[in-house]
């Protein structure tokens with residue numbers, strides 16, 4: 358596991374997390390800004406999920422508030438975790454329909470970009486679509502697959518996650534829209550993803566698993582689903598057979614420069 362300088366806040370005996378005012382302010386800045394940027398760019402399913410969550414603007418929401426909505430829609434829950442968790446814990450949580458949320462928020466110095474997923478990324482970026490049955494089913498199946506996978510297979514699964522749940526695009530009647538939480542929690546990447554600059558490829562799970570990525574740059578290539586139901590269908594395919602095919606074919610050459618040492 359990598360190093361982190363963030364520490365997740367602990368709840369009190371009633372499960373309530375008391376964030377300082379400055380942290381509520383960071384949430385307010387992030388959500389106010391991002392709601393404007395995603396307009397006309399996020400897919401309808403994401404917007405619908407946001408409506409259901411009805412997130413507060415002036416304060417960081419408590420996980421119990423999110424759980425009420427997720428529980429009533431798809432049966433999912435969020436689970437409080439430390440800043441970084443091992444792969445094994447990550448898969449265990451998803452396999453039991455619990456989405457990990459580290460209860461810390463980025464500092465004002467890292468407002469635009471941070472490599473560690475904070476509570477804004479997890480709640481604003483991922484929870485809206487966890488109210489969608491197709492997306493929820495895929496995320497659940499993904500956790501079960503990951504739990505049973507070998508270390509080598511998990512590397513391929515990680516790319517599939519990256520190219521869908523984090524950085525996926527969607528074909529819609531009004532053009533290409535975004536559903537990936539990694540994009541939708543970042544103002545810069547939300548604009549860039551649909552700017553015409555990066556490459557868009559029709560989603561193919563084997564191709565997605567063969568595509569290398571870097572977590573510290575804007576993505577050079579995104580995969581576009583024909584519909585969100587494609588994820589549900591994929592959840593019922595033999596994904597591990599696709600992993601085997603992707604492994605046999607090998608990785609594509611990266612479309613980004615190597616990370617400077």
Ligand SMILES: [Fe+2]
Pocket residue numbers: 474478479482483523538539
């Ligand atoms: Fe994420």
